[in-house]
Each structure stands twice: as C-alpha cells, then as structure tokens.
Amino acid sequence: MVIKKPVNEWKSMLTIVIKSKVDEFRMMGYTKTNAEDIWQCLTEKVWKGNPEKRLHEVVQDIFHLKTTTYMSFLTVKTYKDDNLLASIAALTESND
Structure with missing residues (x-):
C-alpha cells in the first residue's frame, strides 16, 4: 500500500534529499x-x-527543482522584503 500524506508531513524524512x-x-x-x-x-x-x-x-519534485524556479521565488521574496540587490549580491558572492 502506497501512502499519501500532506507534503509537510514528509519533511523530516527528506533532510538528505534537500x-x-x-x-x-x-x-x-x-x-x-x-x-x-x-x-x-x-x-x-x-x-x-x-x-x-x-x-x-515529493523526492522527485525536490530533485527536479530548477534554478530558474528557485531564483524566481527568491526574487519575489526579496521584493516582499524590499532588499533585492543585497539578496542577489549575497547569493552570487563567492566564499573565497
């Protein structure tokens, strides 16, 4: 039997995937x-x-997440935070 759960209930099992x-x-x-x-x-x-x-x-969705989707999410999030340039700079700076 295959179990369906709300995705938030799977979160604790997905640490390594994330x-x-x-x-x-x-x-x-x-x-x-x-x-x-x-x-x-x-x-x-x-x-x-x-x-x-x-x-x-859920695992498949995590592995298939594209950077474009992630960057779009971050852009909207930073607009909400009203700090877009600082967030983009923080994401792209290297840790040299």
Missing part, C-alpha cells in the same frame, strides 16, 4: 542557498500549498 539540492545549487554558484529556502520555494512555487503526495513524488 541537502543534496542545496549542495547542487551551491556548486552552481548560489552560495547562500539553504534548506529552508528550498523547502519554502517548493511549498509556494511547485506544490502551491500542502497537497497530499506519495514520498517518491
């Missing part, structure tokens, strides 16, 4: 990426709330 996505984005130059922003992006842009999904569907 970390993998954070690492991927950091390797691509988005050095300030963090797990909470990834999760919030998925909740707001991909799932649009807290729908019921199977575990493998």
Whole structure:
C-alpha cells in the first residue's frame, strides 16, 4: 500500500534529499542557498500549498527543482522584503 500524506508531513524524512539540492545549487554558484529556502520555494512555487503526495513524488519534485524556479521565488521574496540587490549580491558572492 502506497501512502499519501500532506507534503509537510514528509519533511523530516527528506533532510538528505534537500541537502543534496542545496549542495547542487551551491556548486552552481548560489552560495547562500539553504534548506529552508528550498523547502519554502517548493511549498509556494511547485506544490502551491500542502497537497497530499506519495514520498517518491515529493523526492522527485525536490530533485527536479530548477534554478530558474528557485531564483524566481527568491526574487519575489526579496521584493516582499524590499532588499533585492543585497539578496542577489549575497547569493552570487563567492566564499573565497
């Protein structure tokens, strides 16, 4: 039997999957990426709330999250925070 749960109920089981996505984005130059922003992006842009999904569907959604979707989410978030330039600079600065 395959269990469907609201996506937020799967979150605690997905730490390593989310970390993998954070690492991927950091390797691509988005050095300030963090797990909470990834999760919030998925909740707001991909799932649009807290729908019921199977575990493998949630994992697939995380692995398929594109940088363009993530950057669009961050842009809207920073407009709300009214600090767009500082956030873009923080994301693209290197940790040399």
